[in-house]
Amino acid sequence: MSERTLMGGNIAIGEGALLAGCQAYFGYPITPQNDLLELMARRMPELGRVFLQTESELAAINMVYGAAAVGFRAMTSTSSPGFSLQQEGISYMAGAEMPAVIVNIMRAGPGLGNIGGAQGDYMQCTRGGGHGDYYLITLTPSTVQEMMDLTMLAFELADKYRNPVLVIADGFLGQAMEPVIIREKVKKLPEKKWALTGAKGRPKNLVNSFEMNPIDHPRRIKLLLEKFERMRVHEVRYEGLNLDDADIVLVAYGSAARSAITAMNMARKNKLRVGLVRPITVFPFPYQPLADLAERGCKFVVAEMSGGQMIEDVRMAVGNQNEIKLANSYGGVPLEADTIFEAIDILM
């Protein structure tokens, strides 16, 4: 029994969160994700759940931290400048192993930049982003359906690993309208024995990242690093299209992947053997599939809406033997399929 309905990208994230059992939402208005905050303002209280518009993104992330600590499925959403502010709280949550979902509907930076969609936060998202040794599983929807599905997955993965999980998209995708199949509601939330629920009938629980004694801290970090390694082994997700005979492989995620698919289809019409690797997780990044394609002698076009950030991961996967071209847009403008097609043309 699945219902099909027309939905906006940001709204699909919110509805996905509700289906996944999100119990608390904290957020601060920032374009281009305000419709998500407004949806939660209406829907969360309707469902008897916690909604609060906060005084800042900083307060929002620290409230998410508090809500996570008492065992609630908690979430915030923001856009790039707000996401920068939230790095403090995200680092604390990673250190204290608190699960939560953070949505970043990216806009162009640096600074105030422009409210147009962009993918310039790639490095910040895939390298932890805040201070210290940590990583976050980073999911990159490229359709409105995936906005819903990956948000739901984000809550599962956050609880599975006791770590914050990012869902990143951009302003264009946030405003896209597409048909969506409404998923089944998550019925049973995982038990959290570590949660702060009052020290009743058990020793007290403690949520912290602090080790007073320098001898203890490396041990804690080692456990975290082992966890991130498990993510690298088990959580790589990507979609491969037309790879069997591909001479040229496009690599793109999110909105840019949609343009890349158009460019790939243009190329195929011209009898050019072009395929696509679309990372669905950018941490962990699909290094191995790209390395395998490099081994086969493929050339690569990295299509992204930034000055060229993901291309560094592709270079790391591919090595120095194979040609890699960047086809990009930046400053808050969409990446045109023509731009990607030109890069394919040059490589041919």
Next chain:
Amino acid sequence: MSNVEKPDYENVIFARPGIMVDRSTHFCPGCGHGIIQRLVGEALDDLKLHERAICIGSIGCTVTAYEYYKVDGMEAAHGRAPAVATAIKRCRPELVPFSIQGDGDLASIGTAEIVHAAARGEKITIIFANNATYGMTGGQLAPTTLMGMYTSSTPDGRNAAQSGFPIRVSEMLATLDGPAYIARVAVNSPANVRKAGKAINLAFRTQLAGLGFAMVEVLSMCPINWKVEPVNALEWMAKNMIPQFPLGEFKVLPAVAALKKADKE
């Protein structure tokens, strides 16, 4: 199973509150924080909050406050305890979140969080330990540092042209409609310690009664960074600090006053 051992009350006339862990603290000699932590412990014991209290450690000298109580605890980032406490209370209203925040934490980096938690009337309890300096980092200028006071970052003494003026947080927050109870107390004499204990107890009862935001500012000694002998710090506070930060109640909603009155009867 209870985490709380019951002292032999019949023969003991003064004991560590049962809710407190039997361990030494990390506080410096003559520091007021130990007294404050104890007063909080007494309130938690008195109100039987062993299974409901959540101690939120704030950054500064109270960072490990949660180590000293047998209740659930967590650490907040510098200045963010009111935001964390807000979420805890809104998610699980049966819990009793509280934090002991220093003056750097609350009155400098955390001004947005404390002002908005107070303005929203969050049903949380904040103990604001004001010692007019950054104790943990070595005695730098704080938002509460007195005019002319020497600190490690005001080597010539605080002057207004360089560093402006001290912030009176209790008076400032009392202008808001959200708070239910705001008081300033001190721990520099037995009489003041007794009053401080009562105010802290009332701040917890304000939360328990669901009356709104409660904060008790506690003037606390920091002899190490004030560079005075511990015993002289008591007098130093009376002479220098209390005139700048007068003791008293700044906001008492009628419902809180009723709680207090019931207390006396």
